[in-house]
Amino acid sequence: MVTNADFLALDGKPGNFTAKLNIRPRYIDADACTACGLCTQYCPKHHSDAYNEGLSITRPIHIDYAQAVPATYYIDPSSCMFLQHDTCQICVPVCQSHAINFNQKPESRDLKVGAVILSPGFGKIAPETLEKYSYGKHPDIVTAYEYERMTTASGPFLGEIKCFSDGRHPKSMAFIQCVGSRDLGCDNGYCSSVCCMYAIKEALVTKEHDPEVDITIYYMDIRTQGKDFDAARERAEAIGIKFVRAKVADVTPWENHLKLTYSTLDGQHKFDSHDMVILSVGLESPKDAQKISDITGIELNKYDFCKTETFAPLETSQDGIVVAGAFQGPKDIPESVTQSSGAAILASTVMKKQRGKGTVNKEYPDELSVTDDDEVRIGVFVCHCGINISSVVDCPDVAKDAGTMENVTYYTENLYSCSQDAQEQIKNTIKKEKLNRVVIAACSPRTHEPLFQETLKDAGLNRNLFEMVNIRDQCSWVHANEPVAATAKSKDLVRMAVSKAARIQPLPEQTVPVIPKALILGGGVAGMTAALSIADQGFHSVLVEQSSGIGGNLQNLKNTLAGDTVVNHLKTLTAKVKKSSNIDVVTDARLAQTSGFIGNFSSVIESGKGTSKKEQTYDHGVIVVATGGHEHRPDKYQLGKSKKVMTQQELETKLAGRAKNRAPDSIVMIQCAGSRGDDLTYCSKVCCNHAMKNILKIKEINPESQIIVLYRDIRTYGFAEDAYLEARKKGVIFIPYDVDRKPEVSSKGTKVQVDFFDSIMQEDVSMTPDLVVLSVGIVPDGTEELSKMLKLPVNANGFFLEAHVKLRPVEAAVDGIYICGLAHAPKPVEETIVQAQAAAAKASMPLVNGYVTVDPIVSSVEEDKCIGCGICVSLCPYGAIQMKKVGKKKKAETVSASCKACGICASHCPTFAISMGGFTNEQLISQIEAFGNNKVEEKVNA
Amino acid sequence: MGKAITQREGAVMILGGGIAGIQAALDMTDLGYYVYLVEKSPAVGGVMAQLDKTFPTNDCSL
Structure with a gap:
């Protein structure tokens, strides 16, 4: 990671580029800074806080936000008294770790790289464009970015929404859409594609803050075209957010209100007054777009975004340089994330001969042995999450209470337990206090458990010697209006976790080898693109197509909106697929059966008709679902x-x-x-x-x-x-x-x-x-049958569901299965290609690695207790339990790599022979008993 | 990633450390390459780090 760096030059050719960088000084030694924040407290100079859109004041020496990576402070030279006027230097003696170094000089660095991925993001709409809405003339006219910071709980107003003019809570608010986009006045003819969504989001969040507030969104068209996006718009309408199709001509300050003049479609001119006006500003091309183009030679389109083609949406005009994210065109987070994965596979293709030569494997310290004989030493860390938890839950009280519990040898609080400095602190504490169990009371394990488990591993502890308590979602959020009860509940949850933690055992981590082949379902543009991308990485795949020829919906299209003739591209694509020695195409075919798990699938493919009908079995490591739609x-x-x-x-x-x-x-x-x-x-x-x-x-x-x-x-x-x-x-x-x-x-x-x-x-x-x-x-085409066979969930409309809509948009809930194209959701061909490339990237990862790590929380069968009834086998939704013969008796056995740890088998076993790693009966019962224990104490106290 | 050896083979440069750059960096790592994630500001995260919630689920953005 090279931050604070300017990109100056690029020489060379694909596979062998040299990039020249200038790294600006932070004036703080990154290795020494502990991110304690003392320097900011002492710095006497004010500095507008750009992270908070200038809504608050920070100091020249600061960090943007607590979770910033790297977690190193820096000095902004534009307002530092020493760097500007040669005075002050108060921060130098204040810093206990002697991290401040005004002698740092700009450093130039050359990087030798095989490929370049451009992801510089987007720029901001020029202030002149906002002037026509009186932005800058009245404090209660704000941009959506500023408003976003205002509604944020950790923002400058702690989430309180108020008018800047007089501090009152606004009762009536207006969102004006298409500010700086679809606007020929500022030469931005394009639609920014995200503003409708964020306006609806911000309106919904505002209604959560104050259900009484009156909100109107003035729009030309509401463009919630993304997957399941329309549902959010309907939700917004249902709770009373008004949508008015109108062009806003003017915003005029009028006493302490703002008067909007707008014209509706039927030609009427109307006026309305609001307390606050939010401008839904669009996405501009990045500020340095032209500079990047000059350095790299890539072409820009007429709006200064990176120029790309419909059938090669991530390739720039220069070989070896690919693009991802908003620089390719305004887009939202899932589209950006998808493009990034797609760009990664393209970059990888450019430099595949160099694969593995530059990487360093992370090494962990040897795992400390923790046995039943060791004294249980539990450390409890209670997170404030800024004010997200601590504004409701009395965190110091919860931590102190934990300190009184059996086996707890250490307790503390963190402002943000997830911050980089907190990880260091947790690591050091584990070593210093000889902790052998860790309990963290913070947010959701769904998002943060892996991070903390990694920290445990770094400290030499098995990652399963960890319990996480969700006092944010389950306490501060749902009981936001009952701080006392929320605190009491937090204590209960922590006590239960501590009780369970005393009984948890280290679980071994397993790895399973991967068959380096892919199965691709669907021979349309998505399937073909995925197959070719995987083939480019050097892996074999079988492409299964239900009809008699490959091509899919592309065969019905004649030309694209950009003017390309489809048939030429289709011909090139099918020819490439047929020519590739890494791709076997099976037409008139369907997947008849599949079993196994990531890395080790075995599928039966039925092909041909009538007498030439045949079945073949194919062993493979991953599946790409590209079954399309019509x-x-x-x-x-x-x-x-x-x-x-x-x-x-x-x-x-x-x-x-x-x-x-x-x-x-x-x-x-x-x-x-x-x-x-x-x-x-x-x-x-x-x-x-x-x-x-x-x-x-x-x-x-x-x-x-x-x-x-x-x-x-x-x-x-x-x-x-x-x-x-x-x-x-x-x-x-x-x-x-x-x-x-x-x-x-x-x-x-x-x-x-x-x-x-x-x-x-x-x-x-x-x-x-x-x-x-x-x-x-x-x-979608036939997702229902496939959904049952592959155990893939579909949404209400029959499209396959991704693992996470924002951050894992092409991965399925089942490991080793990836989704792209119309089977995921309706989308134009350009987005289908990107998604197919992204799915290929994700699918290639286990193939490249050669092995997968199995989550240690799996079920295990105690052979002695098992009576071989087979109930578990019939119930397992993942096919992860099989019967084996032991002597003359049948016994159940878990296929660890397929097991999803749902616990159905364990809960149905009539002899309690099955237990779940990390969730044994003993552990769960102790948790429940711990919950009850509180009542006993209360009685005693009374 | 510390002090990088600038002459290493098998490296890729990603220009811009917003959500797109970060995801590309993670994916390139998983595909077996060394990554230089080059960001002009002092921290990675980009605009997504400034967002409170995300549409349409209103999940926390950070």
């Missing part, structure tokens, strides 16, 4: 009944043909026909773009064609917004409709009639166009 066909709007009604896909095929009347003079398009609350509840993400693509094609063929688009929200997010603008420039009429006032289509002889309410003219309209085109949405 166009939904709603049984309404006369689809299939009238020749004059067709889907966007059918229209695309027709437009690519030679029929004379393929682009008739009068066309009505109906968006969300079947989606978003019709047959399907969700947004299919691609239909608006698909419509724009066809519209522009029609206009190319027949410029006179009169096109009317009936829509709910036009969701041409990102750079596709340009196409929407072009369509409007070409005279296409866009009329929004309401979900409870949908357009109706009926057949009148050979004619087709569309009836709808024109929300612009405010009147009912009836017309008989030459063609009605439906944007119908996408449904």
Whole structure:
């Protein structure tokens, strides 16, 4: 990690680049700084806190936030008295560890690297753009970034929302969308793709703070096109957040209120007053985009984001340099994370010959032996989580109470137990106090247990000698209004954990070898891309396709919105797949059966038809699910009944043909026909773009064609917004409709009639166009059957669920299985390719490693007690228990690598022969008894 | 990662230490490479570290 560094130059070629960096001095020795914060307390100079968007004051010597990595303070030279005026130096003697060093000089460093991944993020919209909303003229007009810091519990106002003008709590708030995006005034024609989501999020958070507050979101289109995003918008509407489709012309300070002037679609001008106005500012290209382009030679697009192609979305114009995140185009966290994994596999391909040559394996100290004979020494650490826990729970009291418990030899509190300095402190304490069990009372083990277990390993303790108590979610959050009860509950939970901790044992860590092959289900663009990426890493895969040929939905597409001809790319792609010696393609095939676990799957693939039908067994280490989806066909709007009604896909095929009347003079398009609350509840993400693509094609063929688009929200997010603008420039009429006032289509002889309410003219309209085109949405292909076979959960709409929507977007809940393409959610081809590359990256990791580590919390069977009834085998949802013969009797046995530690087997075993590592009956019973013990004490005290 | 040997083979440079850069760094490590994560500010984390909650689940961002 090289921080505080400027990128100056890049020379060389793929596989052998030299990057020149300038590392600016921190003026603090990173190895010596303990992040105690004393220097900041003593520093006399004020400094605007950029981390808090300038809403608070810090000092030139500071750290941005407690969990910052590296956890080293730094001195901002722009306002340091010594560096600017040669005076002061108060911090130097204050620092107990002598970490401050004003003699540090800028250091230049050359890095030899095989590939470069560009992820410089995004920039901020220029203040001039915000001026038209009176930003800067009145303190109660804030940007969404500033507002985000305001609502944060650890932010400058501890989460209190108040007007800057007079400190009152706002009763009425307005969000203005599309500030600096979809805004030709500042040359940002694109949509920033994230603002609708964060505005809804911030509005929901505000309602949590104060349910009475009145919130209005002024918008042009609400673009919640992501997976399950529409549901959040509906939730927001249900709790009373108002959505007003309007353009805000002006914000004027008016006494201590802000007057908004806005015009609605029907041409009315209206006014409304609010206490606070939040500007949903868009994402600008990064400030140093041009500089990066000059240094690396990569091309930028017209908005100064990195230029990429639809079929190579992560490749820059320079070989060996790939891009990920918002620099490739404005995008949200899951898309960025997905792109990063995709970029990683591309970079890896560039330099695969060098794999493993530069890495250093982390070494852990030898594990201390902890046996039953050793004295139990428990250390309890109680986390304040800033004020997240401590504003409700009396943390000092909880820690002190822990100190009175049996076996507890040490207790303390931390401001943030998860911070880097706290890990050092925990490590040192374990050694100094000879602790052999650790209890941390903090947040959720789901997010933080691995971190603390790593710290234990670093200190030489087995990572299972650890118990985590969640006093944030279970105490300070759910009992936010009852501090006394929350504190009492925290004590109960800690006492239970301590009681269990006294009985926990070290569990051995196992590793299992991996078969370096992949199984890929689905031969569309997702499956093919994944197979090729895995092949590029040097691994073999079998590509299973249910139809007679590979290509999937790409075969139905003719051109892309960016103007590429699809058929050429499809040909190249299929040729590459067929040519690769690392890929076996099986068509007319399906997965008949699969068993095993990450690293060791065995699958039966059924292929061929009739007499040539055959089965083959394939052993592999990972599975990529790319089973795709298809166009939904709603049984309404006369689809299939009238020749004059067709889907966007059918229209695309027709437009690519030679029929004379393929682009008739009068066309009505109906968006969300079947989606978003019709047959399907969700947004299919691609239909608006698909419509724009066809519209522009029609206009190319027949410029006179009169096109009317009936829509709910036009969701041409990102750079596709340009196409929407072009369509409007070409005279296409866009009329929004309401979900409870949908357009109706009926057949009148050979004619087709569309009836709808024109929300612009405010009147009912009836017309008989030459063609009605439906944007119908996408449904997944056969996920139900596969979901049962692979034990993969699907969401309410039948799409496979990812392990974590933000941070593990292509991994399935079952280890060793990865998801991409339409089987995950509807998405355009560009995003499918990225996701396939990301899935390939994740799938390649165990293959590269050659082994996987098995979670030690698994079930184990006591052979003596087992009566071989087999109940556990029939119940295990992961196929992780099998029967074996011991002498003449049958006994159950756990397949450790498949076991997910759900505990179903243990809870159903009639003879209590099965126990779970880390959750034995003895441990759980002691926990329950500890809970009861409190009552006894209370009685005694009384 | 301490004092890096600048002449090592099998290394990749990632420019920008926001969520995208961090994820790319983790993935490149898991794929068997040494990573230089180059960040212009004093700490990695980027804009995501400034966020309170994340859409649509309102999970903590940090």
